[in-house]
Amino acid sequence: MPTTRRTSNCSLGVPVDLYWHACVEPEDHVAAATAAVFRALGRPGRRWNPFAERMVLAEIRGRLRAAARGELRPVDQVKPIGEGDALFEIRWLDIPVTEVAPDGSSRHSTTGARLLHAEPLALSVCAVGLHAHEKPHGQDDATARARQDAEIRVALDRYHAGVGSLWGLRRSSGLPRPRRGE
Numbered sequence: 001m002p003t004t005r006r007t008s009n010c011s012l013g014v015p016v017d018l019y020w021h022a023c024v025e026p027e028d029h030v031a032a033a034t035a036a037v038f039r040a041l042g043r044p045g046r047r048w049n050p051f052a053e054r055m056v057l058a059e060i061r062g063r064l065r066a067a068a069r070g071e072l073r074p075v076d077q078v079k080p081i082g083e084g085d086a087l088f089e090i091r092w093l094d095i096p097v098t099e100v101a102p103d104g105s106s107r108h109s110t111t112g113a114r115l116l117h118a119e120p121l122a123l124s125v126c127a128v129g130l131h132a133h134e135k136p137h138g139q140d141d142a143t144a145r146a147r148q149d150a151e152i153r154v155a156l157d158r159y160h161a162g163v164g165s166l167w168g169l170r171r172s173s174g175l176p177r178p179r180r181g182e
Contacts, residue, residue: 006080008088009119010067010127017126018068021158021167030068033129034061037092037113040132047098047106056095060113063092067127081116082152086159088127090115111137116155122166130162131155 009016020032037060038053048056063077067090072078081087092113099107112135117127133151136144162168 006085006088007074008072008078008080008127009125010070010072010078010088010090011074012070012125014070014125016068016070017123018064018129019123019126019167019169020129021162021169024168026170029129030061030064033064033115033132036129036132037064037115040134041095041097041111041113043134045100045102047100049098052096052098059095060092063090064115070125082156086118087116087130087152087155088119090117090127111135114151116152118155118159118163120163120166123169128167128169130158 018033019029020036023029023032034057038057041056063072066072067078072090076091078088078090081089094110095113097109097111099109101107114133114135115129116131116133117129119127131151131154133154136147139147
């Protein structure tokens with residue numbers, strides 16, 4: 001049986017109400033999602049110089065603003081994940097990072113980040129950020145897949161816990177927006 005590939009609102013070329021599930025201030029959703037993605041990249045031994053930090057934050061914020069304009073490229077920047085219609089991921093590849101070893105030596109490399117989101121029709125044309133994480137790398141495929149599956153479970157749990165109440169969110173504008181397919 002052929003499968004239909006779902007398309008994210010974030011790539012339909014129309015404005016998207018972008019939310020972060022835990023944000024209570026309507027004007028701060030992009031800032032809250034940006035901070036969540038950046039926090040996901042922080043870990044022991046990782047160092048950011050002020051210039052690199054500003055550049056990475058600008059890249060994250062720029063991708064989220066493009067998502068809110070419906071301008072992401074399918075698969076490279078946004079894609080459906082898992083089975084069913086629940087989740088999509090906004091993707092960042094090749095984020096420059098500096099790792100500092102216990103001996104003080106540093107190594108420059110790149111990493112990826114993901115923002116897992118839902119697009120409930122009850123909020124019209126939207127994307128609700130549920131969980132941000134660093135893309136697992138530097139491991140065998142089975143270990144990386146298990147870590148990624150655990151991150152997806154966090155987002156799914158947050159989805160199921162909040163979708164009934166729409167995470168306390170309300171449409172960010174009073175303007176009518178077309179629903180998917182209209």
